Amino acid sequence: MQQRQDFPTSNPHDAAAAEGLASARRLFYAALLRLDRSAALDVLSQALAAGHGLPAITEGCIAPTLETIGSEWEMGHLALSQVFMTSRIAEDTIDRLFPPGDASASIQPRIALALLEDYHALGKRLVALNLKAAGYSILDYGHVQAQELVEKILADGVEVLLISTLMLRSALQVRRVCDGLIQAGRHIPVIVGGAPFRFDPDLWREVGATATGASASDAIRLVQAFLEQRRDA
Amino acid sequence: MPETMTSMQRVLTALRFQEADRVPYFLLLTMHGAREMGLPIRDYFARPDLIAEAQLRMRARYGHDCLLAFSYASAEIEAFGGEVLFFEDGPPNSGLPFIQTPEQIARLAPPRIEDAPCLVRVLETIALLKTRSRGEVPVIAVVMSPFSLPVMQMGFEGYLRLLYDRPDLFARLMAVNEAFCVAWANAQLKAGATFVVYYDPVSSATITTLEQYRAFGLPIAKRTIARIDGPVATHFASGRCLPILDDLAQTGTAAVGVSIHEDMAALKTACAGRMSLVGNLNGIDMRRWSAAQAETAVKQALAQAGPGGGFILSDNHGEIPWQVPERVLDDIAAAVRCWGRYPLAWIQGGP
C-alpha cells in the first residue's frame, strides 16, 4: 500500500478488543482458507456471544483477516481464486449474522466505487466485498466514463471515491476524473487500484490519485485512514 | 562483431539451451503496427496485408527476432459469436460475456476456424509473414488456453463460480474449448507459424493455487499441447509461475513467459535445461523509460537469465502497450545489441 505522506495509515483498533479477538481472528482466517462457511459463521457467532459488539468484531477480526489475505496474495503466497472465495464467504457470514442496516448504524461517510472505462469487473467486485465485510456500505456506480463519474460524485456528495481498472488506458483515464473534481472545487480522496497500478508503482501519482492499494482489502485500511483524518480535522 | 546468425537460427539455438551469437529478443508489438501504418487500431486489425507490412517494417527498425501474427485475445470471442469492443488508444476487449447462465454451456459448440473472418485474417497474416521473411524469422502464433478463455466467455466471477460450484458444466466447457484451441493452433501452424504461444494466465499462481493447477490447468494443458502439431511456449501474461514450474515442465512446453513480479535468476535456476525463459521487461513501466533506464533493465535481465542460452529477452506480458513510445523501443533494441552478444563477458563485473 502506498499513499501520500499527509494521508495517515494507522488503524483505529482498540487494543484491548483486538487482543480479546486475536484467537477468533486466527480461527476465522483458517476457516476462510478452508472455505468452511459454517466454521466461519461459528467463530463470529461465538465472538458475539462472548460480548464483542459488531464494530469490535469487524475491526478486530474481519478486517484484519481480510487484510492479511490481501497482503499474502500481493506477496505471492495466495492465489486470486482464494481471495475471491474468502471474500465471498466473509461477506456471506456478515449477511447472515447481521441483517442489512445494522452495519451502517455507525456514521458512515459516502463512499463510492467505480469501474472506470473498463469492462473487467472482478477487481471492483472484490473491493466491494471487502468493504462490505468490514462494515461499510458503498454506492456502487458500476461501469462508468470519466465525465459521468464526476457528475455522479458531485450529485451524490461523495466523500471518498474508489476506482478500479484493469487496462492501462483505463488507468490513465483517472487523470480526467481527478481534474474534473478539482475543477468543480471538490477535494475528496481518490483511491485507485487494479493491475496497472501494481505494475507501475508511480502510476497513481501520475494520474493525480490520493492513494493506491495493491490488493482489494487495502481499501479497508485506506478508507479507515480517511475516516480518522476526517475525525481529527 | 557482426551478427552471424539469422533470427531463426538464433532463436532455435537459444531454445536448445546453447549460446547463439547474441541473446535473441522479441518486441511483441501489435497496436504499434497501426501507428506505423497511420491507421486507427480497428481498421488496422482488419487488414492482414497491412499487419504483415507493419510487422516487417517494425522488425527492420528494431532488429528483433520474431514476427507476431497475434491480433487481440478477444478475436477468439468474436469467433464464438461474442462482442468485441475497440478503442483508439488501447487493445480491443471482449464485451458482454456471451455465456450469461452456466446452463448455456450444455449447448455450446466450438466455432469452425474457416467460418470466423477474424481468425481467417490471422491465418492470412501468418502466410504473408512466412513468405516475406523466407523462413528466416520465427513467425509467432497465439492461442488462449482452454482454461483461460472462459474469463472472456462468461466473465471472471461467473467463471470462478463455475469452477467451484459446477464441475459438470466446467468439464463440458473445457471439452469445447480444448477442441477449439487445438484446431486454432494447428490451423496457424499449417498456415506457416513457427510456434504457438499458449496463453494461460488463469493457471498462473497469481490466479489459481498449485492444487487447482494440478486439478485443472495442468491436465488441460497436457492434453491440449499433446495435440498441437508443433512447438509450444506457455505464457502467463505477467502472472507468477515459480510455484508451478516443476508441473509445467510435464506439459511439453518449450519455453515459459515470466513476470517482473518474480526473481528471474531463481526462475532460470528452476527451469535450467528444461524450459527456456521469455521475459521479463515491465511493459507498463516502460512508457516512461529513459535510454539509461532501458539499458539498466535490459542489462539486468541479460545478467539474470542470459548465460548458457535458454533465454529470449521480451516484455513480461507478451504485448507492449500502445502508450510505449517508439523511442523506448529503439533504446531497448540498442541495449540488447550492445550488451547481448555472447559470451556476455561483462557479467562477471556485475550489470
Ligand code: B12
Ligand atoms: C488473467 C489475465 C488475462 C486473462 C483474463 C483477463 C480478464 N480479466 O478478462 C486473459 C487471457 C483472457 C487476458 C486477456 C487480455 N489481457 Co490480460 N492479464 C491477465 C492477468 C494475468 C490477471 C488479470 C486479472 O483479471 N486479475 C484479476 C483482477 C481482479 O486482479 P487486479 O486487477 O490486479 O485486482 C486486484 C488488485 O489489483 C486489487 N484491486 C483491483 N481494483 C482495485 C481498486 C482499489 C481501489 C483497490 C484499493 C484495489 C484494487 O484487488 C484485486 C485483488 O486483490 C494480468 C496480469 C497480472 N499479473 O495481473 C494481465 C493483464 C490484465 N492483461 C492485460 C491485457 C492488455 C490483456 C489483453 C487486452 C491482451 C490483448 N491484447 O488482447 C486481453 C484482454 C482480455 C479481455 N477481457 O478482453 C494487461 C492490462 C494492462 C495493459 N497493458 O493495458 C495486464 C495487466 C498484463 C500486463 N502486465 O500488461 N488476460
